[in-house]
Amino acid sequence: MSVDILMPALSPTMEEGRLAKWLKAEGDIITAGDIIAEIETDKATMEVEAVDEGVLAKILISEGTEGVKVNSVIAVLAEEGDAVPAAQPSSAAEGAIAPVDKTPVAEPVAPAGLVDAVPPRFVPGHDPAIPDGTAFEDVAVRDALRDAMAEEMRRDETVFVMGEEVAEYQGAYKVTRGLLEEFGSRRVVDTPITEHGFAGLGVGAAFGGLRPVVEFMTFNFAMQAIDQIINSAAKTLYMSGGQMGCPIVFRGPNGAASRVAAQHSQDYAAWYGHVPGLKVVAPYDSADAKGLLKAAIRDPNPVVFLEHELLYGKSYPVPQLDDYIVPIGKAAVKRTGTDVTLVGYSRMVGFALEAAEVLAEKGISAEVIDLRTIRPLDFDTIVESVRKTNRLVTCEEGWRHMGVGAEIAAYVTEHAFDYLDAPPLRVCQKDVPLPYAANLEALSLPGVDDILAAALAVCEGL
Amino acid sequence: MAKTSSARQPVPKLKKAESIKLYREMLLIRRFEERAGQLYGMGKIAGFCHLYIGQEAVITGMQACLSDGDQIITGYRDHGHMLACGMDPRGVMAELTGRAGGYSRGKGGSMHMFSREKNFFGGHGIVGAQVPIGTGLGFANKYKENPAVSVTYFGDGAANQGQVYEAFNMASLWKLPVVYVIENNMYAMGTSLYRHASQTALYKRGISFQIEGEAVDGMDVYAVKRAGEKAMRHARSGKGPYILEMKTYRYRGHSMSDPAKYRKREEVDDIRSHADPIDGLKALMLEQEMVTEADLKQIDKEVRAQVKDAAEFALESPEPDPAELWTDVLKEA
Numbered sequence: 001m002s003v004d005i006l007m008p009a010l011s012p013t014m015e016e017g018r019l020a021k022w023l024k025a026e027g028d029i030i031t032a033g034d035i036i037a038e039i040e041t042d043k044a045t046m047e048v049e050a051v052d053e054g055v056l057a058k059i060l061i062s063e064g065t066e067g068v069k070v071n072s073v074i075a076v077l078a079e080e081g082d083a084v085p086a087a088q089p090s091s092a093a094e095g096a097i098a099p100v101d102k103t104p105v106a107e108p109v110a111p112a113g114l115v116d117a118v119p120p121r122f123v124p125g126h127d128p129a130i131p132d133g134t135a136f137e138d139v140a141v142r143d144a145l146r147d148a149m150a151e152e153m154r155r156d157e158t159v160f161v162m163g164e165e166v167a168e169y170q171g172a173y174k175v176t177r178g179l180l181e182e183f184g185s186r187r188v189v190d191t192p193i194t195e196h197g198f199a200g201l202g203v204g205a206a207f208g209g210l211r212p213v214v215e216f217m218t219f220n221f222a223m224q225a226i227d228q229i230i231n232s233a234a235k236t237l238y239m240s241g242g243q244m245g246c247p248i249v250f251r252g253p254n255g256a257a258s259r260v261a262a263q264h265s266q267d268y269a270a271w272y273g274h275v276p277g278l279k280v281v282a283p284y285d286s287a288d289a290k291g292l293l294k295a296a297i298r299d300p301n302p303v304v305f306l307e308h309e310l311l312y313g314k315s316y317p318v319p320q321l322d323d324y325i326v327p328i329g330k331a332a333v334k335r336t337g338t339d340v341t342l343v344g345y346s347r348m349v350g351f352a353l354e355a356a357e358v359l360a361e362k363g364i365s366a367e368v369i370d371l372r373t374i375r376p377l378d379f380d381t382i383v384e385s386v387r388k389t390n391r392l393v394t395c396e397e398g399w400r401h402m403g404v405g406a407e408i409a410a411y412v413t414e415h416a417f418d419y420l421d422a423p424p425l426r427v428c429q430k431d432v433p434l435p436y437a438a439n440l441e442a443l444s445l446p447g448v449d450d451i452l453a454a455a456l457a458v459c460e461g462l
Numbered sequence: 463m464a465k466t467s468s469a470r471q472p473v474p475k476l477k478k479a480e481s482i483k484l485y486r487e488m489l490l491i492r493r494f495e496e497r498a499g500q501l502y503g504m505g506k507i508a509g510f511c512h513l514y515i516g517q518e519a520v521i522t523g524m525q526a527c528l529s530d531g532d533q534i535i536t537g538y539r540d541h542g543h544m545l546a547c548g549m550d551p552r553g554v555m556a557e558l559t560g561r562a563g564g565y566s567r568g569k570g571g572s573m574h575m576f577s578r579e580k581n582f583f584g585g586h587g588i589v590g591a592q593v594p595i596g597t598g599l600g601f602a603n604k605y606k607e608n609p610a611v612s613v614t615y616f617g618d619g620a621a622n623q624g625q626v627y628e629a630f631n632m633a634s635l636w637k638l639p640v641v642y643v644i645e646n647n648m649y650a651m652g653t654s655l656y657r658h659a660s661q662t663a664l665y666k667r668g669i670s671f672q673i674e675g676e677a678v679d680g681m682d683v684y685a686v687k688r689a690g691e692k693a694m695r696h697a698r699s700g701k702g703p704y705i706l707e708m709k710t711y712r713y714r715g716h717s718m719s720d721p722a723k724y725r726k727r728e729e730v731d732d733i734r735s736h737a738d739p740i741d742g743l744k745a746l747m748l749e750q751e752m753v754t755e756a757d758l759k760q761i762d763k764e765v766r767a768q769v770k771d772a773a774e775f776a777l778e779s780p781e782p783d784p785a786e787l788w789t790d791v792l793k794e795a
Binding site: 158160186191192194196197198199200201202203204205206207208209210227228231232236237238239240241242243244245276277279295298299300301328 | 533535564565566567568569570574575576577578583584585586587588591593594595596597598599600601602603605606612624625628629631632635789790791792793794795
């Protein structure tokens with residue numbers, strides 16, 4: 001009896017990977033626990049251990065194959081002594097195309113809104129700061145963030161990065177990859193697991209004349225440090241009558257990852273957005289991730305920089321400019337439209353763009369606004385859009401109650417009431433701690449369908 | 463418990479100019495705080511107001527061993543620290559009265575005052591929060607290869623906060639130039655040391671982090687200074703942090719609204735009459751015939767005048783302009 005060896009998922013967000021190397025050959029005897037192959041994910045190179053025992057009968061995916069889907073069969077293990085097709089020619093010649101069609105394994109459930117379809121590309125050149133003729137290059141969000149830090153560290157000796165696993169591990173999500181090699185351990189500082197402590201230490205370093213970039217492995221862990229972020233970083237300038245500026249960036253992934261449940265999946269935009277003295281940024285694509293992080297590092301104020309784990313591996317065009325800065329506090333119209341305004345930030349922008357495509361097929365013209373900054377919030381751009389479209393849907397991954405959408409809806413009601421043809425609607429996470437089960441998680445998180453439903457509702461009778 | 467005067471080591475011959483300076487500084491804090499208490503009672507100072515009376519020798523003795531560029535940071539019982547740093551009593555008192563002439567232009571109050579010029583980094587209202595921040599100042603010193611030391615003060619109450627130990631760990635791991643001064647005044651608000659601390663020898667609280675520490679008679683300004691010099695040398699030489707536990711005592715309540723039900727009046731009176739830091743130094747100076755009663759009266763007179771001037775300034779200074787409401791929230795990028 002043979003056993004299929006499947007491409008393993010080596011992180012909660014991994015969908016595919018590169019089969020870097022086989023460490024066993026066809027015909028080798030395998031014992032459970034043997035390391036049989038090396039697989040490169042978007043975050044790291046990992047070793048694959050055998051779970052079952054037997055003879056490696058056939059390698060189906062040759063080493064060097066890119067884009068091997070999780071759960072596809074990569075090799076077949078036969079019981080020792082079985083008549084096995086081990087003697088058959090190696091699949092190396094069959095080569096690079098993984099025979100994934102063989103897999104009877106159910107694809108991992110892809111809840112609506114959890115796995116991005118190819119999101120509509122933003123149109124390069126929307127930013128008037130980018131000169132005509134500028135070349136663009138596709139860069140993953142994580143690399144855009146890394147490039148931003150590296151550029152600012154080259155420019156300014158006082159900029160340093162600290163956090164858990166930022167140096168030798170190369171970043172828990174590989175965002176700081178390569179920084180240790182270029183800047184050394186003085187400026188790329190691995191901290192103990194001590195969020196409250198290193199957030200406060202960062203604030204002190206900022207008071208002492210440095211520009212710390214403090215990485216939280218996720219913003220969920222920053223709740224341990226929120227006193228330092230708010231009471232020490234945000235309020236001290238005011239309490240000191242303007243003497244004590246705190247130029248610090250607190251950054252890391254925010255919001256839901258994939259199947260990591262309630263304590264690792266919260267969107268903190270509304271929490272930090274509530275606090276005067278902070279700036280709060282939440283980019284969607286690579287260009288904004290880079291340009292806004294550079295702006296955040298140069299900003300003389302504390303900036304909470306909310307990234308999204310599920311965007312780290314996505315690539316978007318980045319203008320090839322020496323010093324690309326995106327100003328904090330300006331929203332971007334990612335798609336123009338006339339019938340309904342969809343406002344979102346971070347990952348929800350991608351869903352809003354997808355929803356806009358579907359709406360277009362139904363004859364509804366949606367305008368999509370990427371907030372980019374949560375505080376200060378660019379209300380002008382929203383109000384201007386709503387005066388044109390007369391309908392508003394807000395999209396956020398956080399909870400509805402006291403959320404970002406609530407603030408936008410209130411503001412628009414106050415400042416553009418006469419322009420509204422329907423009450424603003426809010427697309428949000430359901431009002432529950434995020435569940436683990438795949439189906440419940442999908443029910444809880446907002447996605448394209450939720451935005452569509454809300455947009456159709458406000459456009460009823462259009 | 464703070465040691466009584468009988469437990470003190472006899473001080474070798476004091477230096478006259480230094481002794482007078484220390485005496486004057488402690489007296490300024492005492493008189494300033496008495497006046498602040500009075501103004502609070504008159505309704506001129508509001509909110510929380512934590513007086514330093516009784517603890518004067520700690521900051522005064524420590525300041526005597528600092529060098530230019532060293533930083534100071536503390537919690538909310540901060541008036542004494544500011545005066546000892548050389549901040550203007552007028553600006554401190556005017557902040558207490560919430561006026562435009564205050565160090566934070568009236569926007570911080572008693573617990574939140576700062577002076578970049580004097581390297582005083584606050585003035586922090588959250589118990590223990592200043593400890594990682596002070597550690598970060600030490601981090602910046604080391605990063606910039608600046609020989610300065612961060613002197614980070616906190617109380618026996620704050621010594622139970624988790625972030626103190628997070629900071630200890632990093633300070634020792636990275637050999638940061640920080641001197642932690644624990645001002646053990648025996649009460650965390652109204653809870654005595656023996657009711658709030660499993661290890662009451664607070665100087666031992668760094669043992670797990672390989673941080674050396676010692677207990678000091680915090681009611682004796684020269685004992686503080688001697689210990690402070692050693693600790694500063696240690697931190698400045700690159701050996702990492704050092705802990706000084708200053709055994710001291712506050713005569714007044716935790717804040718002005720303290721009903722003082724948790725300790726007996728006799729306890730306060732006993733320490734006040736046997737271990738007062740100002741009386742102790744005064745007695746030594748007289749004993750060594752360094753000063754006369756008349757000299758001391760003259761100093762007292764000058765200090766009183768200084769405090770009177772500060773109080774007058776603080777009452778005459780206008781309230782902040784309403785436009786101040788909106789300034790200093792963010793810096794211009």
